[in-house]
C-alpha cells in the first residue's frame with residue numbers, strides 16, 4: 001500500500017499576488033486554521049480577461065488584496081468549488097463589483113435534520129470554553145450560483161482559456177473541480193489537498209462518493225493539481241492513488257472493528273485512534289461515521305434499528 005506523502009507550503013506572504021504558472025496567479029487569504037492550513041488560495045486565471053476561482057472568506061484584508069490584484073482587469077467568470085465559508089462568501093461581493101457570473105454545481109443543500117448530530121453539551125470543567133474543538137467547517141448556505149454547471153461542461157472558452165467542470169462530490173455533495181485545458185491542470189478545491197487528508201463529514205459529506213471522486217481524478221492524469229489549501233502536486237496520479245489506498249485501509253480497519261464487537265463510532269475511535277490526542281477523537285468519530293455509512297450502503301454492516309446516525313449501533317452482516 002502506498003502511504004500519501006504530504007507536503008508543506010513555505011513562505012506565505014498574505015495578500016501578495018504570486019504568479020505560480022504562465023496563466024495562473026494566486027492570492028492567499030490570512031485565515032490559517034487546522035482546516036485551511038496556511039489559508040485559502042484564491043486563483044486568478046488569465047491576463048486582462050480573467051477567471052477567479054474561490055474568491056474566499058469574508059475577510060476585509062482578502063477583499064482588499066483581490067481588489068488590488070484585479071485592478072485594471074475584467075472578471076469574466078467566478079468559479080466556486082463548494083460552499084464552505086473559506087471558499088465562497090466573497091463571490092457575492094465580486095459579482096456585485098464585476099457583474100461576472102458565478103458558476104458552481106449549485107448551492108449547499110440543507111442536510112437531513114434527522115441525521116445531523118445534536119450540538120455537544122458544554123463541558124462543566126471548561127469555564128472559558130478554551131477546550132472547545134471546532135469539528136466542522138462552517139457552511140455558506142447563502143451562496144447560490146447564477147449559473148449551475150454540470151459534469152464535463154465547458155464553462156469558459158475563448159481568448160486562450162478553456163475551463164471545464166469535473167464533478168467531485170464527497171467532501172461536500174456539491175463539490176466541483178475545474179480544469180484549465182491550456183496548462184492541463186485541475187483546480188481541486190478541498191477534494192484533494194497537498195498537505196493533508198480531506199474532511200469527509202456526514203450527512204452532507206459522503207465517503208463512497210469521495211472515494212469514487214478520488215478515482216475519477218486519479219484516472220484523469222492532469223499535469224498539476226492546484227488545491228485551495230497547500231502546495232500544488234505534479235504527482236497527482238500517485239498521490240491521489242495513495243489517498244484512495246489510505247481510505248480503503250481505514251475502511252477495512254473499521255469493518256474489522258465492527259466484526260470484533262465494537263458497535264459504535266465512539267468505540268471504534270477508541271480502538272483505532274488510541275494513540276491520537278483525546279480532543280481529536282470527536283472529528284475522528286465523524287470520519288469513522290462516514291466509513292460506517294459507506295459500509296452500510298455496501299451491505300457489509302447493518303444499523304441496529306433506525307438511521308445511520310453518529311450515535312447509532314452498527315452490526316456486522
Ligand SMILES: [Zn+2]
Nearest residue numbers: 084137171190
Ligand atoms: Zn471545504
